[in-house]
Amino acid sequence: ETGVTQTPRHLVMGMTNKKSLKCEQHLGHNAMYWYKQSAKKPLELMFVYNFKEQTENNSVPSRFSPECPNSSHLFLHLHTLQPEDSALYLCASSQDWGTGEAFFGQGTRLTVV
Amino acid sequence: KNQVEQSPQSLIILEGKNCTLQCNYTVSPFSNLRWYKQDTGRGPVSLTIMTFSENTKSNGRYTATLDADTKQSSLHITASQLSDSASYICVVSARNSGNTPLVFGKGTRLSVIA
Numbered sequence: 001e002t003g004v005t006q007t008p009r010h011l012v013m014g015m016t017n018k019k020s021l022k023c024e025q026h027l028g029h030n031a032m033y034w035y036k037q038s039a040k041k042p043l044e045l046m047f048v049y050n051f052k053e054q055t056e057n058n059s060v061p062s063r064f065s066p067e068c069p070n071s072s073h074l075f076l077h078l079h080t081l082q083p084e085d086s087a088l089y090l091c092a093s094s095q096d097w098g099t100g101e102a103f104f105g106q107g108t109r110l111t112v113v
Numbered sequence: 114k115n116q117v118e119q120s121p122q123s124l125i126i127l128e129g130k131n132c133t134l135q136c137n138y139t140v141s142p143f144s145n146l147r148w149y150k151q152d153t154g155r156g157p158v159s160l161t162i163m164t165f166s167e168n169t170k171s172n173g174r175y176t177a178t179l180d181a182d183t184k185q186s187s188l189h190i191t192a193s194q195l196s197d198s199a200s201y202i203c204v205v206s207a208r209n210s211g212n213t214p215l216v217f218g219k220g221t222r223l224s225v226i227a
Contacts, residue, residue: 002158042117042217043157043202090156101147102204102215104156 003027006091006105013081014113021076021108023091031097032074034066035090037107043090049074050097081112115140117205117218125224130193134221136186136203144208148177148188151200151220160188160201193225 004025013019025032034046048056049068063085065077074091091105117138126132138146145164149157161170161177163186170177174197176189190197203218 002156004156006156040219042219045215088154092156101159101162104149104158106156107154109154 002103002105004091004093004103004105006089006108008108009106010109010111012111012113013078015081015083017081018077018079020078021089021091021110023074023076023105025072025091025093025103025105027093027103029093029095029103030071031094032068032071033092033094033102034074034076035092035104037088037090039087047076048097055097078110081110083112086111115205115207115216117203117216119201119203119218119221121221122219123222123224125226126193128193128195128225128227131189131191132193132223134188134190134201134203134223136188136205136218138184138186138203138205138216138218140184140205140207140216142208143181143184144206146177146179146186146206147204148175148186149202149204151202153199157202190223193223195225195227198223198225 007022031050035043037043046060047066052068063080067075088107090107092102094102120135147162148160151157161172163179174191179186200220200222202220205216
């Protein structure tokens with residue numbers, strides 16, 4: 001285990017549904033990240049939070065909405081998604097933004113139908 | 114533009130054989146380079162990290178090399194096992210970058226067969 005836990009592991013949702021992905025880290029890290037991994041593509045950074053403040057939003061559509069209530073928890077709220085949003089969503093954390101090793105969760109496999 | 118290119122895209126080898134994966138990068142200024150192993154449907158796990166001054170680093174049957182002059186790295190796997198079947202991702206970190214400091218390669222998909 002890497003110390004980063006994601007739930008759920010698998011999620012199937014309709015395009016009109018609203019769901020949330022959860023990430024929790026027990027490493028005392030200050031930075032947390034959401035990545036999207038589509039088939040045959042490199043990991044794409046979506047959001048970065050450093051000390052609970054969003055420091056980066058890589059032109060992600062508004063149907064993805066992150067929330068970081070504290071430095072240990074990170075959420076990704078999903079609504080009115082499209083089938084092309086189906087992917088593996090990975091959460092990661094590091095000691096500080098851009099430094100130290102990034103520890104990844106197991107990911108949530110999302111399928112939009 | 115900061116980029117990380119990996120080759121080959123995929124590789125199939127027999128159990129017990131050795132293999133070498135390649136990573137070329139254009140990330141600047143360079144901070145460090147990591148190799149991650151990602152099993153199917155799971156999150157990446159770090160294998161090695163190398164800084165500018167390090168040429169070689171080993172982790173069991175995994176040996177990573179770094180040539181900072183040519184901006185190339187390799188990951189050598191010795192005496193491969195079935196459990197080595199995974200994607201291997203090269204990640205380069207940019208020092209003091211105004212944008213995201215982690216640049217990911219697309220990975221090499223390794224399949225070890227009996």
